[in-house]
Structures are given as structure tokens and as C-alpha cells.
Amino acid sequence: ARIDLNLLVHLDVLLREQNVTKAANHLGITQPAMSNGLKRLRNLFNDPLLVRTSDGMAPTELALTLKPQVREILSKVERVVQPERSFDLQSERxxxxxxxxxxxxxxxxxxxxxxxxxxxxxxxxxxxxxxxxxxxxxxxxxxxxxxxxxxxxxxxxxxxxxGDSFSCLMSPENPVLENFDLDAYKGASHIWVSKTGFGVGVGINPQDVQRLGWVDEALNKIGGKRNIRVFTRHYQVAMLLAQQPDLIATLPTRAANLKSESAKLVVKTPPFEIPDFxxxxxxxxxxxxxxxxxxxxxxxxxxxxxxx
CATH class of the missing domain: 3.40.190.10 (Periplasmic binding protein-like II)
Structure with a gap:
């Protein structure tokens, strides 16, 4: 009876925004009202929940534990009190x-x-x-x-x-096609292409196998290493570069198959096992x-x- 459950709404937004002013704006209340809500939450949980740092407000260990639990509680409440709605197919969203x-x-x-x-x-x-x-x-x-x-x-x-596997894309003029085995693959020149996750990418160190990704990790496990001559983050660029007569692009199979009917490119199975993704x-x-x-x-x- 002593708990105001509206405080959970305040806590949810505070932990998401990590800023009292932004949280207040999100809920359409004043900053003093939000500050008072944070004070009451701190008393309720006997924890500061958000502490001021040089980078702004940061959540405490307890706050990080509470965050998914509070979101789950509020999601269940939303499902109870809001009727199921279908999406308007004439929407301009x-x-x-x-x-x-x-x-x-x-x-x-x-x-x-x-x-x-x-x-x-x-x-x-x-x-x-x-x-x-x-x-x-x-x-x-x-x-x-x-x-x-x-x-x-x-x-x-x-x-x-x-799920997808990997395939090799290369020019029909590439000499490795005569005998496309593991030695030929290791002796060839290669195009590296990848961009996973979020955020701005950084330059690649060709010696850092762990950061080169699935293909190079798989090759490293059998004692091999690619002779990488160009790095790109775009699969379409890798496909264009693979038209050069001495380069190989090892790509996800679905991407490589986009060029399967091109007279300028050949799709081949890699001569070693690369785990699917x-x-x-x-x-x-x-x-x-x-x-x-x-x-x-x-x-x-x-x-x-x-x-x-």
C-alpha cells in the first residue's frame, strides 16, 4: 500500500534516458516533479539508482538489474489495459x-x-x-x-x-579455377568484406586474425592465411572487384548467388570448411x-x- 506504482513508469524512463530533464520531457512533467520521483525511488529501493559521473548520469548495479524487470512489468500492464489493435494498412508510417x-x-x-x-x-x-x-x-x-x-x-x-554458408566469387579468367584446392586458395589474392554489429567501423589490421572474421578464423584453424589485397565493408563492391582476373571474394552464399548468372563471375564452393552463420x-x-x-x-x- 505504501508503493506508488506510477514510480515504475518514472524508473523505466529514467533508466532509458539516464537524464532527469529528458525523462521529464518524455513523460510531459516538470523537471522538479521528475527529480522528486527519483528521490522517492531512491528511498523505495534504498539505492541511488542513478549517480552523476563525468559522462552524465550512470545506473548503479541494482538499477541495471531492475531495468529489464521493470520493462517486463510495464509491458504486461500495457497488454492488459490496451486492447489489441491491428495495423492500419493505409498508414503513412x-x-x-x-x-x-x-x-x-x-x-x-x-x-x-x-x-x-x-x-x-x-x-x-x-x-x-x-x-x-x-x-x-x-x-x-x-x-x-x-x-x-x-x-x-x-x-x-x-x-x-x-542461416547461410559461404561461397567464393571470382572471374572465369582467374587461374586458380584450373585446380581450385586449398593450396590454390591460400596462394591467391583476396578481397576481405564484412561489417557486422553497430557503430562506426575502424581500420583493419591484416595480422589480427581474431578480428578478421569467420573466413579467416576458419582458415587459421587449419594453418592457413589469406593474402588479402583489399578490404571493403560493402558486398556489392566486393562483387565488382571480384571481376578482376586474380582476386577472390569469399562471401555469404546468398550474396554470391546474386551474381550466379553473370558471365563475368563464377561461384565456387570454398576448398575448406567455414562455419555457417x-x-x-x-x-x-x-x-x-x-x-x-x-x-x-x-x-x-x-x-x-x-x-x-
Whole structure:
């Protein structure tokens, strides 16, 4: 009886914004009212919850533990008090999707076709991984992230879109085609291409095998190393560069197969085993029960199932 459950709403927004003024603006209350709410929360939990640092307000260990629990509680309350609504297919909503170059090349064209068929006034704003941070997705500023992820925040929801293997793309004039074995692969010149996760990328050190990714880690395990001559973060660029007569691009098979009918390129199976990977979509718990977002997730799931 002594607990004001509205304080959980305050706590949810405070932990998301980590700023009293922004949290107050989000809830449409004054800063003193939000400061008073934070004071009451601190008394309730006997913990400062947010402490001031040189980088702004930072959550305490208890606050980090509470964050997903409070969000789950409020999500359940929202489901109880808000009736189920269907998405208006005449909506002019803009959905912002962060997609890797790989996903943008293979999945997004089919998704766009289905979106336009079902909801012709909807707009897709496709962003690159360098445009987006985990915080953007967590706070719902970006509706969806589609990529290969090494890790995701515990609070995120995610779904596997499909699994994929790797293939080699090269010119039909490449001399390694005469006997495309492991020795030929190691002796050739290569194009490295990758961009996973979020945020601005950094320069690559060719000697740092751990950061080069799946292909080079797999080759390293059998005592091999690629002779990488060019690094790119764009699969379409890698495909163009692979037309040169002495370069090999080792790409996800779905991306390589986009060029399977080109007279300028040949698709080959790598002469060693590279573990498959998963393409996933991830989104914020804030959007889990949003009618429009549920529709978009359904479209992506339906399209990817057909493509599988």
C-alpha cells in the first residue's frame, strides 16, 4: 500500500534516458516533479539508482538489474489495459531499418515488394550499421536491426531470419579455377568484406586474425592465411572487384548467388570448411507490442520463410 506504482513508469524512463530533464520531457512533467520521483525511488529501493559521473548520469548495479524487470512489468500492464489493435494498412508510417549491406542486397528488396503490396503508403528508411547504435534501437528510434550479431543486449528481442554458408566469387579468367584446392586458395589474392554489429567501423589490421572474421578464423584453424589485397565493408563492391582476373571474394552464399548468372563471375564452393552463420532481426522491448511493428515483423518473417 505504501508503493506508488506510477514510480515504475518514472524508473523505466529514467533508466532509458539516464537524464532527469529528458525523462521529464518524455513523460510531459516538470523537471522538479521528475527529480522528486527519483528521490522517492531512491528511498523505495534504498539505492541511488542513478549517480552523476563525468559522462552524465550512470545506473548503479541494482538499477541495471531492475531495468529489464521493470520493462517486463510495464509491458504486461500495457497488454492488459490496451486492447489489441491491428495495423492500419493505409498508414503513412516510416519504418527505420538498420540493415547490413548483405541483408540490404538479399532480403530488403523482397521485403520492400511485400510491404508495397500490403501497405503501399508505408515508407522504409534503410540505415547502415554505421548510422546506428544499440541505444538507438533500445529506445525505439530505429525500428529494426537486421545483421549478423556476435552479441545483443539482454533486453532485446530477436528472431533468426535464416542461416547461410559461404561461397567464393571470382572471374572465369582467374587461374586458380584450373585446380581450385586449398593450396590454390591460400596462394591467391583476396578481397576481405564484412561489417557486422553497430557503430562506426575502424581500420583493419591484416595480422589480427581474431578480428578478421569467420573466413579467416576458419582458415587459421587449419594453418592457413589469406593474402588479402583489399578490404571493403560493402558486398556489392566486393562483387565488382571480384571481376578482376586474380582476386577472390569469399562471401555469404546468398550474396554470391546474386551474381550466379553473370558471365563475368563464377561461384565456387570454398576448398575448406567455414562455419555457417545466422542473419537475425533484433528490436527494442518498447516496440514488442506495437501493432505496426508486429505487422512489419510478420512481413519480414513471411518473406524470409518463402526465401528459405
Amino acid at each position: 516510416v519504418f527505420r531499418i538498420m540493415a547490413s549491406d548483405y541483408a540490404e542486397s538479399t532480403l530488403i528488396p523482397e521485403v520492400l515488394s511485400e510491404v508495397r503490396r500490403q501497405a503501399p503508403l508505408v515508407t522504409l528508411d534503410v540505415l547502415t550499421p554505421s548510422d546506428v547504435s544499440f541505444e538507438d534501437v533500445e529506445q525505439g528510434r530505429v525500428d529494426m536491426a537486421i545483421n549478423r550479431f556476435d552479441t545483443l543486449p539482454q533486453s532485446f528481442h530477436s528472431k533468426t531470419i535464416w 545466422e542473419l537475425k532481426m533484433a528490436w527494442s522491448p518498447l516496440l514488442q507490442h506495437n501493432a505496426g511493428h508486429k505487422w512489419l515483423r510478420g512481413v519480414i518473417a513471411e518473406v524470409s520463410e518463402k526465401m528459405r
